[in-house]
Amino acid sequence: MASNLVVARGGIEFVPPISLSFWRWFLVFLILLIFNFFYIKKNYHVVIKEYKKLFFLGSMGCGICSIFPYLAGETTTIVNMGIIYTSSPIFIILISNFFFKEKINNYMLMGLIACLIGVLVIITKGNFNYLLNLKFTSGDLWMLGAAIGWALYSVYLFRWKSSLSVFPRFTIISFFGAISISPFYLIEQHLFRATIFDLDFYLWVIFAAISPGIIAFSLYTMTQKYLGASTTGFTLYLFTVYGAFYGIIFFGETLEYFHFIGALLVFVGIYLVKKKTR
DSSP, X not given: OTTHHHHHHHTXXXXXXXXXXXHHHHHHHHHHHHHHHHHHHHTHHHHHHHHHHHHXXXXXXXXXXXXXXXXXXXXXXXXXXXXXXXXXXXXXXXXXXXXXXXXXXXXXXHHHHHXXXXXXXXXXXXXXXXXXXXXXXXXXXXXXXXXXXXXXXXXXXXXXXOSSOHHHHHHHHHHHHHHHHHHHHHHIIIIIOOOOXXXXXXXXXXXXXXXXXXXXXXXXXXXXXXXXXXXXXXXXXXXXXXXXXXHHHHHOOOOOHXXXXXXXXXHHHHHHHHHHHO
């Protein structure tokens, strides 16, 4: 999932952001459809029965969580985006507790605090005084919307039991995700920046569809079966750690002491949360 940061850093230079998001999910749909067409055709009545829930999941997980961060990036900083997006596991816990009475224990609270501190250490480069100089803009509201969108996707993906298998269900979710993005894609094409369908376009879209698309979302769904929505939501903190190391590997960023401290705190937090599930 963190490989999507590689796409965001490298792919946006060649492909407009909403165009990249739209074609990414449309390609995910086409690839999955090849393998799941006959299953979906046979269970078409189930798709019709569940289409409202599937559209909601697609618009949240593939739509809002793809578009809102791009809109946020126009008026806010990457630091703000990173800090606000790490609120998503908190929303997952709150939604699970308020609507589904999922209990919160001390291990989960300690793990949450450790992960939050670890992420802040990485984002602020070990200098918490940096937080005092942050300026918040309208883009931060878009990022908050993305965090809530991912929380809603995570909780209801787990809570809404489906008669469809994992990959056929994901096929329909990705289709509705592309549908929800399409109006914004058309606006971008006609009013802002048109897409150039060259080799760079195809390479970035294919990579975005396969690695942070099919592989990441499928593993996230499978993980939820064993750990539940709240615990699986803590992968967002690992996302921040791995994203920092992707920056070091692919974009020449420097490995500093605060990367180790932040990563250690995040892994301690994940351990405490995992301890709760045993």
